[in-house]
Amino acid sequence: MKPLPNRKIACLDIRSFYASCAAAMEGLDVMEVPIAIVGDMERKGGVVLAASPPLKKQFGVTTGMRLYEIPDDPRIRLIEPKMQFYIDVSMELTKLLNRYVPKEAIHVYSIDESFIDFTGTEKLWGPLEALIFRIQDELYRQFELRSACGVGPNMLLSKLALDLEAKKTGIAHWTYEDVPKKLWPVAPLRKMWGIGKQVERTLEDMGVYSVGDLAHTPLENLEKKFGVMGNQLYYHAHGIDYSDLGSVLIEGQVSYGKGQTLLRDYTTTDEILAVMLEMCEDTAMRARLAKKKGRTITLSFGYSKHVLGGGFNRQKTLSEATNETMAIYRVCLGLFETFHDGRPVRHMSVNLSNLEEQDSFQLSLFEPMNGKQQKIGQVMDEIRMKYGSAAILRAVSVTPGGTAYRRNQLIGGHYK
Template sequence: MNYEGMPNKPIMCIDMKCFYASCVAMLHGLDILKIPIAVVANFDHPGSIVLAVSPLMREKFKIKTSSRRWEIPKHPDIRLFEPKMSFFIQMSMTITKLISNYVPVEAIHVYSVDESFVDLTGTEKLWGSPEETAKEIQRAILDQFNVPSAVGMGPNMLIAKLALDLDAKRTGFAQWTYEDIPKKLWPVRPLSEMWGIGKRMEANLNAMGIQTVGGLANADLAELEKRFGIIGNQLYYHAWGIDLSKLGEPLITNGALSFGKGQMLMRDYHTRKEISVVLLELSEEVARRARHAKKAGRTVNLGIGYSKDEGGGGFSKSRSIDFATNITKKIYTTCLDLFKENYRGQTVRNIYVSLTNLASDATVQLDIFEDVSKQRELGYVMDSIRNRFGSTAILRARSYTEGGIMKDRSGKIGGHKK
C-alpha cells in the first residue's frame, strides 16, 4: 500500500479512564486507585447494569462494566453510586475547556462524554512536540481533576483510535504510524477486537476464511465489495490504517450515517405484547431523530438480544421499504414484521432499532395508498410540542402500560439519572 498523499497529522485520541467512577470518586473525596467503586445504573433493580468501575473493583472483585448489580459481592470496602449524568457532562465540558488551553477549539472533536480527538498541529512553538503536548494534557487533567487518561496518537483519526484501544488503554500512551500497521494491527484476532468490526461482521469474515486483520488487509478487495458493498471497501482500507475523515466528521464504518436507539431493559421481557410496546417507543424516538435532521430512510434495522437465562444470543434483521420514511407508524410496523418473523418466544433483555439508507426528507416520495403528508405533518407537530414542553408532554397510551420505558427515561440523561 502506498501511503504517499494520505493524511499525516498529529492526531490524538484521549480517553478518560473509568470516567464515571473517577468523577464520583472526586465528588466524594475518594482515591480512585485505592477504593473499590462501582457506578450502577439503578439501585432499585438487581439486574441493573454496572456503568463504570474503579481499577480495584475490577482487579480484586472481578466486576467490570456491563456486569449486573446482583453480581457485586457484599463487602464493607465496596462503594456503590448511582450515576449523576448532569455532573458527568459538566465534568466532560470542563475537561474539554482545559484541552482548549492547548489547542484551538476547532481542533477538538468531542467523540463521547469521556473521549475526544484533538489535532495537535502547530503546538510545537507553544508546548513542545505533539507527543509532549499530549502528555502535558494528560498530566494537567490528572492534576486538576484526579482523572487518569489514556492517549493514542496517529496520523489520522482511525489510527489514533486503534492505538488507543489496542495499546494505550493498557500502557497509558501509544503512538502509531502507517509503518506500524502490519506489525501492530494485522496480528489482531478475533476481528471484533478491532474498532468498527462487530460480532456479526466477524462471523461473516470468518466464514470467508478471514481470521485476522492482516487476513482482511490481504483479502481480495473486489470480493469484499461484492459481498458487503461499501462496507467491504471501508473494512479493507481500514485494515491498512487508511481513513480520509476530517476532524469533526464521523469515522464511518457502516456505510451511510444512521439514526438508532437501543435499550437495555431493566428486567426480562417475556411477552410479545410488552416487547411490542418498547418497539413502538424506540421507533418513535428513531423517527423523531430523523425528522430533527430533516432525513428519511429506506432501511429499517431491528436487533433483539436475549436474556442470560436464554444463554444470550439474539438476532439482527433489516428490511428495505419502497419509500424513504421518518414516520413512526411505518418504522414500527416494519420492526413488528421483522420481530414476528424471527421471534420464537425467547426472553428478551435488549432491543435496538435504527434507520439507514438515508435521503433528504424533502425528496420523500408520496405513497398514493396512504396519506403520508398528514402523517409527516403530525410527526413534526408532536416533535415541536415535546421540544417545548418536555419529552412526556405527549405519550402514546401504550407507554403508560407496564412494559413502557419512555416515562421512566424522561427524567434521565442518556438513560441514567441526572
C-alpha cells in the first residue's frame, strides 16, 4: 500500500448559512429570532429551506417541512430566499480564504462548505488551529456568520471530523490514530459521509451495521458486491483517502436519479405522466453526462397523506443498458400501468442503476434506432449545457402538470 496522505486539510462549514445570511440582511440575530427561509410563500406547500436554531428548538420546525406546517406565531419571521445574494456572500467568503491560501488550495464544495489545504502555512500564519480560529473570527465580524471546521490529513477525515464532531464543538482535528475510537463506533451507516440509504441497506444485508463492521469486512467481499466502490468503502472505513483536493471523494456512483415532492396532489394520468417523463429526461441526462448507462430502472410513488399515504417502489432490469430518455420512460410507463392504483400522487422518483460505461455495447436488432435516439439526447444535452436548462424542453413541460419550465426559471430551485 502506498504511503498515507498526511496533509493539513480543513473542511469549513457555515452554520445555518441561509438563515444567517437572511438574518444579517434583515438586521436580526439568527441565534435569537425564529427564522424560516421558505422556497415559495405564495404556495401553502412551499418548502422550508432553512430554519434558525430558535425556530427548530422552540417550534420544532425543521428543513424540509412545508409552509402550512409552520405555527401561526407572530414571533416567527418568514423570509423568501434571495439566491443571488447567497451566492454573492459565498464568493466573498472564498475571497477571505484566498487571503490566507492560494486559489489552488481552495475547493468550494457547496455554497456553504469548502475544503482548504493549509499544508505549509505555519511558516506564514503560525499554528493551524490558531489560524482557523482567526478565520472563524473574521467570518463572524465581517459577515455575522458562525462556522465549524474539521481538520484531517486528507479530505475524507476532514469532512468526517466536521460532520461527526466539529458541528457540535466548533473545531475538531482528526488523525489516523483517531479512526478506531471516533469513526468505527458510528452507526447507523448512513451517518458516515458518502453512504446513502441504498448502500446502507445492501451492507446491512451483508451483516454490516457500523463503520467498524465495514472496516473489518474482507475487501474481496466488498469489491465483489460493489465493484470499485467496494474498494473505496473499505479504505474510507479506515479513514484512508488518496483523492486530490477538489476531486470526487466517492467515485463509482452506483445510480443516477431524480426525485420530486410535488406542490399539490396529482390525480390525472396526463399530469402524472408529464412529470414522470421530465424526471426520466433528467435522469437520462445525468447518466449521459457521466458517460454511463444502466440496466435497472426503478420507479417510486408516494401517495397523498389525504389518502393515508403509502405508495410503491418497483424496478425492472433490462437485457441491455441504456441512457436514453424514452427507453427509460417506456419502462416507467409499464411499471406505472402495473402498480399505480389510481390514488393521488405527491412524491415521485426515477432511478437508473446497475451501471456500465456508455461506450460498452451489445449487438441488437434495434441498434440503429437506439443510435438515433442517443444522438438526439446528446444534442439536447449540448444545447442545455451551452444555453441553459430551459433552452430546450419537451412539450409536456408547458402543460398544467409539467414542472420543468417553472423550475428552470429559478436559481438552485428557488427565486433569485
